Amino acid sequence: MAVQDTSPRNSLQAKKQEVVRGEIWNAAIDLFFEHGFDNVHVDQIAAKAGVSRRTFFRYYGSKEDVMGATVKRYGEALAQAIRDQKAELSSLEAAKAAIKQVLAPTLHQTERVVQVAERSPAARMAQFLQVPLLEREVTWAFANRSKRATKESSLEHRILASLTMTATGMCVEIWVRDQKRPMPEIVDEVFAAIVHLFRAEDEKAESARRAKR
Amino acid sequence: MAVQDTSPRNSLQAKKQEVVRGEIWNAAIDLFFEHGFDNVHVDQIAAKAGVSRRTFFRYYGSKEDVMGATVKRYGEALAQAIRDQKAELSSLEAAKAAIKQVLAPTLHQTERVVQVAERSPAARMAQFLQVPLLEREVTWAFANRSKRATKESSLEHRILASLTMTATGMCVEIWVRDQKRPMPEIVDEVFAAIVHLFRAEDEKAESARRAKR
DNA sequence: GTTGACAATGGCACAGTGTGCCATTACGCT
DNA sequence: AGCGTAATGGCACACTGTGCCATTGTCAAC
Numbered sequence: 001m002a003v004q005d006t007s008p009r010n011s012l013q014a015k016k017q018e019v020v021r022g023e024i025w026n027a028a029i030d031l032f033f034e035h036g037f038d039n040v041h042v043d044q045i046a047a048k049a050g051v052s053r054r055t056f057f058r059y060y061g062s063k064e065d066v067m068g069a070t071v072k073r074y075g076e077a078l079a080q081a082i083r084d085q086k087a088e089l090s091s092l093e094a095a096k097a098a099i100k101q102v103l104a105p106t107l108h109q110t111e112r113v114v115q116v117a118e119r120s121p122a123a124r125m126a127q128f129l130q131v132p133l134l135e136r137e138v139t140w141a142f143a144n145r146s147k148r149a150t151k152e153s154s155l156e157h158r159i160l161a162s163l164t165m166t167a168t169g170m171c172v173e174i175w176v177r178d179q180k181r182p183m184p185e186i187v188d189e190v191f192a193a194i195v196h197l198f199r200a201e202d203e204k205a206e207s208a209r210r211a212k213r
Numbered sequence: 214m215a216v217q218d219t220s221p222r223n224s225l226q227a228k229k230q231e232v233v234r235g236e237i238w239n240a241a242i243d244l245f246f247e248h249g250f251d252n253v254h255v256d257q258i259a260a261k262a263g264v265s266r267r268t269f270f271r272y273y274g275s276k277e278d279v280m281g282a283t284v285k286r287y288g289e290a291l292a293q294a295i296r297d298q299k300a301e302l303s304s305l306e307a308a309k310a311a312i313k314q315v316l317a318p319t320l321h322q323t324e325r326v327v328q329v330a331e332r333s334p335a336a337r338m339a340q341f342l343q344v345p346l347l348e349r350e351v352t353w354a355f356a357n358r359s360k361r362a363t364k365e366s367s368l369e370h371r372i373l374a375s376l377t378m379t380a381t382g383m384c385v386e387i388w389v390r391d392q393k394r395p396m397p398e399i400v401d402e403v404f405a406a407i408v409h410l411f412r413a414e415d416e417k418a419e420s421a422r423r424a425k426r
Numbered sequence: 427g428t429t430g431a432c433a434a435t436g437g438c439a440c441a442g443t444g445t446g447c448c449a450t451t452a453c454g455c456t
Numbered sequence: 457a458g459c460g461t462a463a464t465g466g467c468a469c470a471c472t473g474t475g476c477c478a479t480t481g482t483c484a485a486c
Contacts, residue, residue: 013453013462020463041442052465057444090417125342132341150413155383155406162379166372193368195418198411200363204303205408226433226482233434254471265436270473 021059024049028066033112037067037120064126070106070113071127075134077102078164079141087149091142091157095164096191103171104183118176135161163194234272237262241279246325250280250333277339283319283326284340288347290315291377292354300362304355304370308377309404316384317396331389348374376407 027048031040042063046056060066081098089097107114117123138161146152152160167190174186240262244253255276259269273279294311302310320327330336351374352367359365365373380403387399 016453017463042444043442053443054445054466055464058463062443090414092414093417125345128345129338129342132338152410152413153406155403156410158383159376159379159407159410162375163372166375170368170371190368193366194372195414197365197369197372198415199418200365201303201305201408202411202415204306205412230434255473256471266472267437267474268435271434275472 017059020049020051020055024051024056024059025066025069028060028063029112029116032063032067032116032120032123037063037116037123037126064122064129067113067117067123067126068130070110071130071134074102074106074168075130075137077106078134078168079137082138082141082164083144085145087145090150091145091152091160092163092191092194094142094145095160095167096187099164099168099171100184100187103168103187107172107175107183114172114176131165135165138164167191167194230272233262233264233268237264237269237272238279238282241276242325242329245280245329245333245336250276250329250336250339277335277342280326280330280336280339281343283323284343284347287315287319287381288343288350290319291347291381292350295351295354295377296357298358300358303363304358304365304373305376305404305407307355307358308373308380309400312377312381312384313397313400316381316400320385320388320396327385327389344378348378351377380404380407 024045028040028045031044031048040063042056043053045063045066046053049056060069078098081102082094085094085097117127135158139157142152142157142160143154146157167187170190171183171186174190175181175183237258241253241258244257244261253276255269256266258276258279259266262269273282291311294315295307298307298310330340348371352370355365355370355373356367359370380400383403384396384399387403388394388396
């Protein structure tokens with residue numbers, strides 16, 4: 001008979017684990033959304049998810065971790081999207097395109113999470129805590145792309161990753177502020193600001209170089 | 214008689230508070246340095262500082278806060294330094310100059326703190342937690358400068374602030390990695406990468422514009 | 427110098443967190 | 457059916473962060 005799974009005995013159990021993880025996540029977000037992030041305790045989440053307090057801690061290190069999970073997933077999707085962009089695009093253009101592809105669906109699927117973060121500084125911090133991890137992944141994605149295109153230094157990949165994360169944050173913020181606007185428009189606005197900044201600084205450097213000559 | 218202080222009765226008490234705050238800070242950093250951030254408990258810090266546990270929490274919200282205080286001070290100094298740069302400099306040049314002025318002294322004065330952060334992820338996170346606050350201050354500093362010079366959007370100020378923070382982080386990292394190199398050299402290298410990235414992206418955008426025409 | 431506010435401190439007490447440990451259960455496999 | 461491993465639940469415990477109140481210290485006016 002054909003053995004279709006990756007690991008012989010683990011895949012089933014792994015799937016079940018993911019189910020439990022999802023169950024806990026749903027319970028947590030529901031409670032956060034209803035009572036506010038700060039007013040929810042781990043015990044309540046565990047109870048709602050139908051597991052013991054102890055088991056909760058086997059899946060998430062804390063309720064902060066549950067918030068972070070969303071950001072983590074976004075980061076992974078974003079890194080993949082960056083890798084998938086056409087090689088002709090510059091790194092920044094790739095970042096812009098990737099954000100356009102990934103951010104809107106993510107925000108739509110996790111609208112409750114966004115609202116939770118909006119209302120609680122602690123929740124925002126929990127999300128923010130994921131950024132360094134996420135930045136590493138994105139840095140790596142840029143490095144992969146760059147292997148087969150323009151040659152950029154490792155420093156530049158990190159700067160690009162940081163810019164990408166900042167841009168994401170700004171897009172989310174604008175999206176939350178004026179709800180109606182379509183995401184692609186917001187992304188364009190943010191990246192227009194980046195490019196404008198680039199141009200201005202570059203011209204300044206150019207004229208300085210001319211003056212020195 | 215001349216009254217030299219700001220507030221009539223508060224200034225003395227305020228100074229005493231700062232003394233206690235400093236005492237606690239020193240005790241904490243000493244312990245972190247000796248036993249590692251993760252192995253130090255609030256009780257030990259309080260004992261070493263000669264105050265009660267309860268009083269510790271009146272000055273710092275947690276031991277993480279103690280780590281964050283260093284970053285907070287750096288951020289304030291940096292924001293001020295940015296404001297103080299000559300108006301002729303572009304925002305990015307101002308950032309570069311400000312980092313050159315502020316970072317080296319700060320790192321030198323807080324070398325033990327840097328080593329603590331180096332050895333403990335939790336300690337690094339505690340520092341990282343301050344970044345959003347700090348970024349706001351730097352954003353504001355750029356906005357102040359820009360009032361009397363080039364006109365940049367609020368979005369651009371935030372991007373600049375983010376770049377400045379990232380640059381700082383990268384400089385510290387490089388400084389820790391190869392100890393010998395002088396800080397100005399490191400700063401130059403990091404900002405060279407930024408400018409190089411700007412040029413590359415700008416040229417790309419330029420050629421795209423030409424192609425469309 | 428005494429007294430009277432008022433801020434700072436210390437010492438509980440308590441709810442909540444995160445983890446090690448072990449008994450129990452559930453499940454996959456032969 | 458039965459064996460073995462992994463997941464779970466239920467303590468127990470050390471630590472955190474905060475409200476509360478009694479005590480101490482400090483400054484100012486009398």
